[in-house]
Amino acid sequence: MLFTWFWLIAVMITGYVVFDGFDLGAGVLHLLLARTDQERRTVLRTIGPVWDGNEVWLLAGGGTLYFAFPLLYASGFSGFYLPLMIVLWLLILRGIGIELRTHLNSPVWTGFFDGCFAISSLLLTVFYGAALGNVIRGVPLQTDGYFFLPLWTNWRTGPQPGVLDWYTVIAGLVALIALTLHGALYVALKTRGEINLRAGRLAARLWPALLVITAVSLWATLSIRPEVLNNYKAFAVLFIIPVAVAASLAAIFIFQRKGSEKAAFLSSCAYLVFMLVGAAAAVYPNLLVSTTDPALNITVYNAASGRHSLSVGLIWWGFGMALAIGYFVFVYRMFRGKVSEGNIY
């Protein structure tokens, strides 16, 4: 039961990263890829009808966490108070950035919202990566299960780290590069002409950076937290995950070269999925580790809701998510193919 809910939450977070990831990436890129107002509209059009639904994965995932592991939700959200509040502000700016831009046809208006959208998308990817980095590195949990992290302390990973240190900054960069590449592949898939070419070129340039940063992050993780290998050593079959990460990285490169846009984008989805699954497999059954004393770790055992809540939850949750997946299939089918260029109103 606990195992199931752990993986359901991992699925929700992965769903969020894979879906909202490409519209975040497109947001990071759209000022680079698109030079004219016309082109910017085209880039935004590739994500316009789907970004809001993609973001629902975050809300539904956060809610699921609250429901299934209230202690983790309570401890994590209050402990990461400052970065989460910044994330909320960025989500607000990003939402109005994309939605309000097209209401007025004036360079100042559209310029302002383009800036909001690009900057908030960029910072969000970094914060999300850093958040995952914090979970892997651990936080100074107190005996009552709570903690509070300042934004930064001395930039070192130690018993009293900040939200940002050298390790979490690397994790932030992984997310920034991975999601930007993910976004570039998506924009290439959904557009024609000049933008399609630029997106493809950018993706080709980002790929080596992703390769390097992935390797660096792996080394960094193993050096600050060798325990992440414990589960892998116990179940050697898990080593298939890092192999799959490497294979999907290679697939991105090959398909991108060959011009198979769809396959390249799907490989990038696979890369994100395997990275997150690999991280989840490494931390289980811990949810949040303590930097001071392993006895204080928040685990699926001490954080979970009651059995009755969780078993009844499986029924309605499964039903609701089946419906949600149905809507997603429906919306993406309606929106399949490349978006049209030009000024359609």
Added chain:
Amino acid sequence: MPIPTNSRAEPLIHRLHFAFTVTFHYLFPQLTMGLAPLIVVFKTMALRTGNDAFNQSARFWAKIFGINFIMGVVTGIPMEFQFGTNWSHFARVTGGVIGQPLVMEGVFSFFLESAFLGLFLYGEQRLSPKAHWWSAFMVFAGSWLSGFFIIVTDAWMQHPVAYQRFGDGSFQVSSFWGLLLNPWALLQYAHNMSGAVITGAFVMSAVGAYYLLEGIFVEQGRNFLRVGVIAGVIFCIIQIFPTGDLHGRYMARHQPVTTAAMEGLFRSEAGAPIVLIGQPDEEHQKIDNPLVVNKVLSFLIYGTTTAEVKGLNQYAKRDWPTNIPLLYYSYHIMAGLGTMFVAVMVIAAFLLWRKKLFASRWMLWILLLCLPFPYIANTAGWMTAEIGRQPWLVYGLMRTTEGYSKYVHAGNGLFTLLGFMGLYALLAILFLFLVHREISHGPGDAPADVRSGQPVTAA
């Protein structure tokens, strides 16, 4: 107001944090939930009569809906996070119960809304008229379902049912349906949704009245007035009877101390009067300058003029709502405005029936000037519910001072509260500017196309 720097400031800051963000947030969903059924009415009339003017009305209100929707989305996301960030101990012990309706809102209504809103706003050219009607209906269903789950959450805090308490102090659901069908939730839902339709109806009538008074978009203005006034008169009455009446009586039974504070009843009385106007003086425990109607309160609660209503003196002071004057005023503003709405809408409906409304400029002026009041009434109603719940987070079980995040000190709380205030001021300006633009631009545009891939709401 000077903010004290000692630790007692913390619960206050966290309360203000939630109060400010949720109050601002609810300015938007009340209109989206209120407009959604009225848009379905326009779509139905278009389908029935084949008159495209109704489709134009639907399209116009869909744009207002869209701007409201995005404001509701961006200000709504912080709400779900704040349970954990600012009220972590509350979240920790109640997650097993109210985590459930909060996830259900996400999986059952947000996914639905986000999928069908795009279709509704851009699908008109591609979908058949019937299918487009369905997309409007699904948006309506999604927004009302979302409201239901939030009310279930609040209702459990007001009137906890269907739970078990574990040894570690945490609450767990003991009955799935018991939680969803909490009687308090059903009553509060009926009252709240009717309140949302009142906002929708008044806004629609006000825009219609504005068009007629200005002499622009006259045909559409008349449509808006017809639908707005008819919906208005129905829901203004439902708001008081039966929903308000039943909710009030249920509350008097289960939160009697709150009822006493709302009514300003300091001492128990048989044949208790109702105070229409007057200022509560908490120190001397009396109402200044009261205007009262004898025996009405006993009658409203118990159905007889002689029943005894318990006053605040029957309860320990530590169980009194923490801000009695504010609670009293919130309740009186809500009830007073609700009564005024009935009068306004009944007269407007009468004029509409006599075919005199469109020429009665005085009535159009009244409808126009009423625009802010349903917002005030809805806000005051929620303040009544939430200030009335104090000093409890979970009524009778968990005090407000037990629930906030102890590790988030007042300085951090104030920092982010100020941040939200600044950001929301910007949102308010943008919102007013864009809505004003749409109203000046008026109805009459051709439908947008889904394939253009515009953002969800930027029709």
